[in-house]
Amino acid sequence: MEEPPQTWFEACARTLTDPQNQRVWSIIVSLFGDLAQKPGDRLSGSALSRIIMPMGIKPEAIRVALHRLRKDGWIDSARTGRASAHYLTEFGRARSAEVTPRIYTRVPDTPADWHLLIAEDGSGQSALDEMLLTADYFSLARNAALGAGPAPEASEELMSFDVRARAVPDWVRARACPEDLAESCHSLLDALERAAALLPAEGGITPLQTATLRMLIVHRWRRVVLRMPDLPTAFFPPDWPGPDCRAAVFHLLDRLPRPALSDLDAD
Amino acid sequence: MEEPPQTWFEACARTLTDPQNQRVWSIIVSLFGDLAQKPGDRLSGSALSRIIMPMGIKPEAIRVALHRLRKDGWIDSARTGRASAHYLTEFGRARSAEVTPRIYTRVPDTPADWHLLIAEDGSGQSALDEMLLTADYFSLARNAALGAGPAPEASEELMSFDVRARAVPDWVRARACPEDLAESCHSLLDALERAAALLPAEGGITPLQTATLRMLIVHRWRRVVLRMPDLPTAFFPPDWPGPDCRAAVFHLLDRLPRPALSDLDAD
CATH class of the missing domain: 1.10.10.10 (Winged helix-like DNA-binding domain superfamily/Winged helix DNA-binding domain)
Structure with missing residues (x-):
């Protein structure tokens, strides 16, 4: 006590x-x-x-x-x-x-621009995991990560998009x-x-x-x-x-x- | 012969x-x-x-x-x-x-606007699979599909983004x-x-x-x-x-x- x-x-x-x-x-x-x-x-x-x-x-x-x-x-x-x-x-x-x-x-200064990185199913994962370690990313799924600002020129292995979120389902909110x-x-x-x-x-x-x-x-x-x-x-x-x-x-x-x-x- | x-x-x-x-x-x-x-x-x-x-x-x-x-x-x-x-x-x-x-x-009239749908790892897959069956989508990964035009209002289960492709790696080209x-x-x-x-x-x-x-x-x-x-x-x-x-x-x-x-x- x-x-x-x-x-x-x-x-x-x-x-x-x-x-x-x-x-x-x-x-x-x-x-x-x-x-x-x-x-x-x-x-x-x-x-x-x-x-x-x-x-x-x-x-x-x-x-x-x-x-x-x-x-x-x-x-x-x-x-x-x-x-x-x-x-x-x-x-x-x-x-x-x-x-x-x-x-x-x-x-907090929430950026207006975002980018999404997508790794190949399976073997491509490690390229994304590296990005997640070295920069601020929100991991949306095992193979997808959301980052602030425009997409980096970086990786040859990751698909990158400039994105704007449209619909955010509950499972994403629970992940955030x-x-x-x-x-x-x-x-x-x-x-x-x-x-x-x-x-x-x-x-x-x-x-x-x-x-x-x-x-x-x-x-x-x-x-x-x-x-x-x-x-x-x-x-x-x-x-x-x-x-x-x-x-x-x-x-x-x-x-x-x-x-x-x-x-x-x-x- | x-x-x-x-x-x-x-x-x-x-x-x-x-x-x-x-x-x-x-x-x-x-x-x-x-x-x-x-x-x-x-x-x-x-x-x-x-x-x-x-x-x-x-x-x-x-x-x-x-x-x-x-x-x-x-x-x-x-x-x-x-x-x-x-x-x-x-x-x-x-x-x-x-x-x-x-x-x-x-x-071919390639649309300027694209959207990306992302399903939750595991259980969320089926919501995406349904979209893939009923509309023209390019399956980028098991849980991610790219579609023409703006994101549909649709699903409560899918994360959706309006997107512009930045970098397209070889594995995506091989998939396309x-x-x-x-x-x-x-x-x-x-x-x-x-x-x-x-x-x-x-x-x-x-x-x-x-x-x-x-x-x-x-x-x-x-x-x-x-x-x-x-x-x-x-x-x-x-x-x-x-x-x-x-x-x-x-x-x-x-x-x-x-x-x-x-x-x-x-x-």
């Missing part, structure tokens, strides 16, 4: 914590992406711990995650006496920058928005609304509390938005919670302006 | 005869479609025999084929004393009229023009050129000879052209003989103007 939360902050943090398995290294990636993505941005070891620990994550788990992120080339650390500072490597910043537009856009994604989206929307009701006025929130709550929101939203295909509205079920969820994310982030890094070691 | 042909006409008829299995009822359908498709058009039994027999087909085979065509509702026959006359039924005329434009067009179709087309083109060289000037050909040769050309062309999809040029292999074959068909038919039905019983 969890103890009942004592403060608005504990209640808020608990509400916003992703009910799915939390991977600490992935949370740290979300945190750096949100607060310390620019060259020269650093987070002290103590600030990092104080931001993350309210999620119920132990210092040992943070150390292990940092070790893994260093090993994978995402993060580097510097030590001055007993104090440590962590920062994204160039590689880490590049990976972070890749997804930042999709995570932080308030009005699998049930578990819709559930994650609904549950995040619900958490955001409950957190918004708990949040005090701006003056009553410390920079560290702000950092923690932003990290929780961004991390959970990241796990939803990066799975949402940027498809025209017709591809989504009528009750699709995506746009409401996106609006609630930015409504709450706007009430939690990004703190200065220097303020995170001050209190 | 066949005997060597004695006359230009025998040589011409032999050259133009389809080397594939000849179904007599199908040849008779080609003949009526070419010469006697209008309401009221009739072919006497003796004209019919004299047109078809130069292909090496026996009177008994013609009788059997006529019996089958009557049974299937394509043809009706009237008898006056010992003479018989045959004509297309309303059903037969309708079926014949359906394919006449594709057989006789000199410049299977090897055996290309071979039939090459072999017909070759036969037409040899026949054109054998043909005397217009005055030297009787109405019955004209009817026989036209029937042979139309029958063989029908078997090729009805299998050729009306797709944009990009879908055909660069050495595709279709356009040359079509040109040769009409070049030869123009030298063999359709005889009046009344002239077929005259000589």
Whole structure:
């Protein structure tokens, strides 16, 4: 049994914590992406711990995650006496920058032009699978993938069409928005609304509390938005919670302006 | 061993005869479609025999084929004393009229607009198969079919796009023009050129000879052209003989103007 939360902050943090398995290294990636993505941005070891620990994550788990992120080339650390500072490597910043537009856009820019690639039944599959790995495609069927913009000059093996969607049947909508994604989206929307009701006025929130709550929101939203295909509205079920969820994310982030890094070691 | 042909006409008829299995009822359908498709058009039994027999087909085979065509509702026959006359039924005329434009067009009208239907993997197949049966579609893959014009409002089960082809890979070209179709087309083109060289000037050909040769050309062309999809040029292999074959068909038919039905019983 969890103890009942004592403060608005504990209640808020608990509400916003992703009910799915939390991977600490992935949370740290979300945190750096949100607060310390620019060259020269650093987070002290103590600030990092104080931001993350309210999620119920132990210092040992943070150390292990940092070790893994260093090993994978995402993060580097510097030590001055007993104090440590962590920062994204160039590689880490590049990976972070890749997804930042999709995570932080308030009005997703759905392309007007689309193209469809079709692979030959059987042996042709692998040419399409390669495209799916290296670019953003929506897999419409085993042998068909929808991509934004005009068809690439690319492959000799794939049939390509410039397309405009006419009729979108339910099975395509279910493929664009699998049930578990819709559930994650609904549950995040619900958490955001409950957190918004708990949040005090701006003056009553410390920079560290702000950092923690932003990290929780961004991390959970990241796990939803990066799975949402940027498809025209017709591809989504009528009750699709995506746009409401996106609006609630930015409504709450706007009430939690990004703190200065220097303020995170001050209190 | 066949005997060597004695006359230009025998040589011409032999050259133009389809080397594939000849179904007599199908040849008779080609003949009526070419010469006697209008309401009221009739072919006497003796004209019919004299047109078809130069292909090496026996009177008994013609009788059997006529019996089958009557049974299937394509043809009706009237008898006056010992003479018989045959004509297309309303059903037969309708079926014949359906394919006449594709057989006789000199410049195929390739649509500018196309649509693509995609069925769900597995269970969705049957909805697409139904469309393929009832309308002209090019089957691009088990679950994808290309049709002329804008997408139909139709099905709730099929994803539909308005499309413009961008890149056409070899496997699609092979699907549009299977090897055996290309071979039939090459072999017909070759036969037409040899026949054109054998043909005397217009005055030297009787109405019955004209009817026989036209029937042979139309029958063989029908078997090729009805299998050729009306797709944009990009879908055909660069050495595709279709356009040359079509040109040769009409070049030869123009030298063999359709005889009046009344002239077929005259000589």
